[in-house]
Amino acid sequence: MSKVIFQTEVIDLGEQVDAFFEEGMFVLFGENVPDTLKDFCYFINTKDVDGTIRQGDRLVIDGSEFLITAVGDIAQSNLEALGHLTVVFSGAKEAGLPGSICVEAKPMPKLVEGSKISIVEG
Template sequence: MAVIYNNKVKSKGALVDSFEGESMFILFGDNAPDTLKDFCYCIDVKNATEEIKPGQFVVIDGAKFKITALGDIAQRNLESLGHVTISFDGATAATLPGTINVEKADMPKLDIGTEISIVTE
């Protein structure tokens, strides 16, 4: 298993739990707009070492979730802004341009220090 992206949650907005029933979370770098900041988990802006694509896995504190779809601008936004939405809906076509869709599953709890990786097998 090769890690192609790795990051950790640095802080979290006051309203991140409001998406709990939606089975999704939003990541953003330090420059999140004020209108979104309260809804985001803050991470450092980092590049992936290769293209992110369906069939790879998002790993959250060791729990693996298969990527089922990827929006057109998801990787670009992740690498330039630290911004991406991870949706646990199992969609096989991207639901939004900036979203990484993963297999339908219960969303794990995120907190400060949570490790988020993207890996390929």
């Protein structure tokens, strides 16, 4: 059984989340969402992060697994402090945004209210 580092659920979504869907990315936010980002975010319950997110871990969305290929410098601290994480489905080996993680380049699942998201050790 793999250790779960982070687990949450989507509780609400901004009005324009589909804008990022086309680009193969989504933005999670727990609390203190900047007004400029509000419409583009999926809102989650802020939960503790139990461990360090690393390349090779897996992102699980409603039962579908995606290999994490890169972790930005501040992705972990943003997730811990704000419940904020940007997930990019690019397969990149370097995170283009410091607050993002990249996962393998597979079609991005459609997140809905109640979607379960977790990060598990590789």
